[in-house]
Every structure is written in structure tokens, then in C-alpha cells.
Amino acid sequence: MALKLFRAAWFLSALVVLLNLLYVYASLPETVVVQENAERISLTREWVFYIMLGSIVLINVLVYVLKVFQEEGANLRAWFHGLIITINIFFIIAMQALNVYNSSEIFNHNLVTIYLSASLGLILLWAVLWPLYQLYQKFFLKQAV
Helix, strand or coil: CHHHHHHHHHHHHHHHHHHHHHHHHHHCCCEEEEEECCCEEEEEHHHHHHHHHHHHHHHHHHHHHHHHHCCCCHHHHHHHHHHHHHHHHHHHHHHHHHHHHCCCCCCCHHHHHHHHHHHHHHHHHHHHHHHHHHHHHHHCCCCCC
């Protein structure tokens, strides 16, 4: 049951991240500034679109790759769907941060940094939950003989 819920949430997050990509692509300028530290790094918005699309597709296809290798492990697959959901959340926040950075609007850099850090923290937290779940299963649940 949990796998079905995570699968539905993953599908919804994949749709939202793709719709967000289209929204961000439509609002980006022709030349997108990616970094402005020592030197200015910029790409055309088409390159940004295809790089992000490739990353999103590559990450989301991993769900199907894991399904091929772990047909019986429903708990692992449910956890992995959750991990991909958290990565999709990071993609959404990162694309919105890139969009705001390249707009002429005034924005709070600290707030964007907090959102990006929180989404990365969410990914790390979810990634750590599987080994903790496995330890709990091994040491605290008694197996019937």
C-alpha cells in the first residue's frame, strides 16, 4: 500500500517538476547567468532547458531501473520513490532560484539559500532513513522462527 502511495506522489512530483521547467524556461532571458563569482558563467536558455530536462529524466528513470533489479523489495522501492520525490522538490526550488536570480526583481539571497539548503537537507534526511530503517528491522523486530 505504501508503495502505491509513494508511486502516485512520485508521478505527481514528476509532472510538477516538468511543468515548473516549462514555466521557468518561458520566463528566462535569452542569456541565463549561472554563476557570478570570479568570472561570469552564462548559458543560453535552450542549454539550460536541455540540461535540466536531461537531469530530470535521468533521475526519474532510476525508479524504473530499480524496479527491474528489485521486483520483490516493496519497502526499498517505496523508499526510493520518496528519495526521487525529494530530489524533484530540490529541482523545483533550484529552477525557481535560477529564475529569480535572472529576473530584474529584488530578492533576498539569504532566503533562497535557506530554501536550497533545506531541500538538500531533506534529501540527506530521506537518504539516511533507509539504513536506519534497516537497523531497526534487524535489531528491534524479532523474527518468528
